[in-house]
């Protein structure tokens with residue numbers, strides 16, 4: 198396809214998207230306000246860990262299909278893939294989307310297509326982007342086309358899911374949606390559904406809100422199970438054999454910049470019409486404290502005063518290097534509030550980004566009174582407990598990722614979040 202493209206935002210979504218379009222013959226110019234992100238393309242040195250990204254980036258740059266700078270340039274298609282976080286008061290922060298939209302206005306020409314990939318509250322295209330795009334002087338819908346095409350990829354499997362997942366595309370009119378579909382058909386093998394922009398915005402937020410509410414349900418079941426002589430992981434496993442049941446899994450909290458964020462868009466828009474969504478957020482945000490209190494309870498039952506906790510896992514979920522919005526940081530804060538000493542370790546976080554963090558596993562566990570597993574990194578599953586010699590052989594697994602029997606045979610007192618059956 199001899200199209201040219203300008204991708205605004207070179208983060209977890211923008212960079213892989215820019216690289217993929219470039220690998221499929223589109224001449225792409227990547228733009229980011231952060232010079233380090235621009236350099237990561239120019240020098241082919243990655244600022245994010247994602248399987249397959251390095252070789253695809255090299256190919257795109259070496260073949261001349263991908264360039265980068267801090268300023269946009271004229272193109273047939275503009276993709277906006279910038280952060281859409283929430284403020285401290287949980288309201289949507291759409292300033293990045295607004296600024297990115299403003300930045301492309303001087304470069305817009307008749308016939309151009311602008312696509313928003315960022316996950317945003319419904320009505321953002323209409324209320325935030327269009328008012329900026331009209332300043333181009335182009336007639337929206339006939340001279341300038343606008344659509345929303347949210348991504349559905351999971352960090353760690355981005356390229357597989359970019360290609361195979363279906364997409365929902367919402368246009369400000371039919372032609373905008375169809376032009377966008379034609380573009381993504383370059384590499385998307387999954388079904389592409391067309392609708393209006395607001396519906397597409399809502400669909401994406403619904404998908405993540407469904408997951409958050411479902412996880413909150415699992416977390417509440419885990420708290421119930423703690424008093425019932427039940428292992429909730431076993432119970433969920435059996436319940437999910439029902440053809441129409443898909444209960445998610447409990448954990449120490451919900452992290453990342455998606456599942457923990459997107460439901461707040463609906464809470465802000467819906468007010469008292471979004472009570473369950475709001476409650477689910479509060480349940481999930483309460484799990485770090487619940488985890489810290491369970492840790493304290495185990496230490497008290499073992500008559501260990503004060504105590505040192507070795508936190509294993511700082512990333513927001515297993516097998517990624519992303520600590521943004523990680524529940525582990527909240528768990529550590531709550532442990533410290535309870536007066537416990539904390540040392541943390543994460544094999545995927547290669548630099549110390551937290552005061553409690555060490556790069557040395559032995560240093561983290563050696564004189565620990567309890568090991569607290571907060572992410573299901575594959576490395577943790579492979580540890581040999583016979584070689585781990587903490588001060589007290591006690592472990593609390595919050596992700597059901599350790600082999601209980603292996604650890605018990607090595608002399609560990611084994612605890613599992615949501616399990617009061619196998620004490």
Ligand code: SAJ
Nearest residue numbers: 348349350404405408445446448451452453455456513514
């Ligand atoms: N988690 C649980 N229990 C579960 C599943 C997840 O506690 O059963 C926790 C994880 O540990 C993590 C958080 O929830 O802290 C989010 O995990 P995630 O696997 O949902 O990871 P994300 O946020 O990277 O990806 C989600 C995905 N959305 C859905 O699965 C509906 C992904 O497809 C989206 O593209 C992504 O959000 C996004 O960017 O919106």
